[in-house]
Amino acid sequence: MSLVIPEDELEFRFYRAGGPGGQNVNKVSTSVQMRFDARNSPSLTEPVRARLMKLAGSRLTLDGVILITAVRFRSQERNRADAIARLQAMVDAASVAPVYRVPTRPTRASKERRLVGKAKRSGIKSARGRPDTSD
Numbered sequence: 621m622s623l624v625i626p627e628d629e630l631e632f633r634f635y636r637a638g639g640p641g642g643q644n645v646n647k648v649s650t651s652v653q654m655r656f657d658a659r660n661s662p663s664l665t666e667p668v669r670a671r672l673m674k675l676a677g678s679r680l681t682l683d684g685v686i687l688i689t690a691v692r693f694r695s696q697e698r699n700r701a702d703a704i705a706r707l708q709a710m711v712d713a714a715s716v717a718p719v720y721r722v723p724t725r726p727t728r729a730s731k732e733r734r735l736v737g738k739a740k741r742s743g744i745k746s747a748r749g750r751p752d753t754s755d
Contacts, residue, residue, distance in 0.1 A: 623715050625663055625707065631655040632700060637691045644694065652690045654703040659684025664711075672714035686710075 637651040644650075658664065658672055658680070676686045690703040726734075 622708075623663065623668065623711050625656065625661070625711060627704075629656060629661055629663065630704070630707075632703075634696060648696070650691075650694060650696045650699055652696065652699040652703050654688045654690070654700075654707065656686045656688070656707055657684065658686050667717065668711070668715050672711060675710055675714050 631654070633653040633655070634649040635651050635653065636649050637645055658669060658676070661669070664672065672686075673680055673684065679686050679688060681687060686707065688703045688706055690699040690706070692702055693699050
C-alpha cells in the first residue's frame with residue numbers, strides 16, 4: 621500500500637533555470653521548487669513522518685519543510701511531475717518499516733559441523749606442502 625500525498629499539501633514556486641538553453645531558458649520559468657511541510661502534514665503517520673524527515677537529509681529545513689528542486693526537463697509540467705515523483709519515492713521508502721534482526725545463537729550441531737569442516741580443510745591444506753624426504 622502506498623501513501624499518497626494530496627496536492628493541496630504541496631506548494632510550488634516556478635523560476636527561471638540557469639545554464640544553457642538560449643532564449644527558452646532566459647524567457648520561461650521552467651524550474652520548480654516544491655515545498656512539503658512534513659512536520660505538520662495530516663496525511664503522514666508519526667513513524668513514517670520520522671523516517672521521511674531522516675531520509676530527507678539536507679533537503680529538510682529547520683521548520684520541517686522538505687524542499688525539492690526540479691530542473692531536469694525543459695518544460696514546467698515535466699519538472700513539476702518530476703518533483704512530485706521524487707517526493708512520492710521518498711514517502712514510499714519511508715513507509716516501509718525496517719525489519720530488525722532477532723539475534724540467535726548457533727546450535728550445537730552447527731558448531732560441530734563447522735569444526736569438522738575446519739579440521740577437514742586444515743588436513744587438505746597441510747597435505748599441500750613438500751613431501752617429507754626423511755623416509
